[in-house]
Amino acid sequence: MKALSPEFTAHLASGATRLCWCWRIARRDGVVMGFTDHDKTLTFDGTTYEAASGFTASDIKDGLGLAVDNLEVSGALSSATLTDADLAAGRYDDARVEIHRVNWNDTSQRVLMRSGSIGEVRRSGTSFAAELRGLAHYLQQPKGRLLQLTCDADLGDARCKVDLSSPAYCGTGTVVSAASARRFTVSGLGSFASGFFARGLLTFTSGASDGLKIEVKSHAKLAGADAIELWTDAEGIPAAGDHFIVTAGCDKRVETCKARFANVINFRGFPSMPGNKFLTQVGRRS
Numbered sequence: 001m002k003a004l005s006p007e008f009t010a011h012l013a014s015g016a017t018r019l020c021w022c023w024r025i026a027r028r029d030g031v032v033m034g035f036t037d038h039d040k041t042l043t044f045d046g047t048t049y050e051a052a053s054g055f056t057a058s059d060i061k062d063g064l065g066l067a068v069d070n071l072e073v074s075g076a077l078s079s080a081t082l083t084d085a086d087l088a089a090g091r092y093d094d095a096r097v098e099i100h101r102v103n104w105n106d107t108s109q110r111v112l113m114r115s116g117s118i119g120e121v122r123r124s125g126t127s128f129a130a131e132l133r134g135l136a137h138y139l140q141q142p143k144g145r146l147l148q149l150t151c152d153a154d155l156g157d158a159r160c161k162v163d164l165s166s167p168a169y170c171g172t173g174t175v176v177s178a179a180s181a182r183r184f185t186v187s188g189l190g191s192f193a194s195g196f197f198a199r200g201l202l203t204f205t206s207g208a209s210d211g212l213k214i215e216v217k218s219h220a221k222l223a224g225a226d227a228i229e230l231w232t233d234a235e236g237i238p239a240a241g242d243h244f245i246v247t248a249g250c251d252k253r254v255e256t257c258k259a260r261f262a263n264v265i266n267f268r269g270f271p272s273m274p275g276n277k278f279l280t281q282v283g284r285r286s
Contacts, residue, residue, distance in 0.1 A: 002111050004111055007108070011103055019103060020037055022042060022100040022101075023035045024099075025097055029091060031091075034049035042104060089234075093121070096115070099112070148270065149275075150251075150253060150269045151253075155247075155249070160263070161263070162261050162263055164248065170248070172188055172245050173246065181238070182217075183228070184227075185225050186225065186244075194219065196249070197246050197247070202244050203245045206242050208236045212234060215230065254267050254269060
């Protein structure tokens, strides 16, 4: 049961309500923004809720138990703070969302209806639709460690301990030409072997995508240059002369850990674990 202030309770019982929806979005990069379906901008708790943002929402459904409760918010990309480029770059992935029901005439009269995170985002032309997942969603994610052949650490984290700032594992380059927003030819990586940066992380340090970090899908050698393909689009097609930093990738195999990083002592997999063939083979008398 939600606790309402006496003033808000009286307002709801009056029969002539002045209610609107307000959405507060906090991205993982620290950016916080607010939107409302009211025709005037509202402010409370240090957040300004932009009016006429084009947001609409499906019904909010609450259920007993730990099943994930979802709803969908859709709208037009009409806000100066909500851009197609940010959606495409994944900057709203897993952003925290609060949904308030507010008396627009007195914003102190309000109630938090739902909190959760943004899941799947679909875009079509100048519109978008975002799935909002309830907090029970986090209970469905695996916790703890898995017994598996491959390493379950992230390259460069506290468990892996590889220093990705070392020149041996980090390169700086410049875009020479681009075929699309995720495929381009670069210079500056000539000292690294083909595939060295596959599964690595590329960070743009100039241009339209300055500051954007995207995982590398593939890295190949060309005549006098290198070809990079990203998993997701940059913010527009990278321009010749755009600079970036890229760090090594890891396929989580013990062979790669030994040959590329000399870091087997910190390998977090179980390479000697018997496979399915061992488990299913028929026992024989010796």
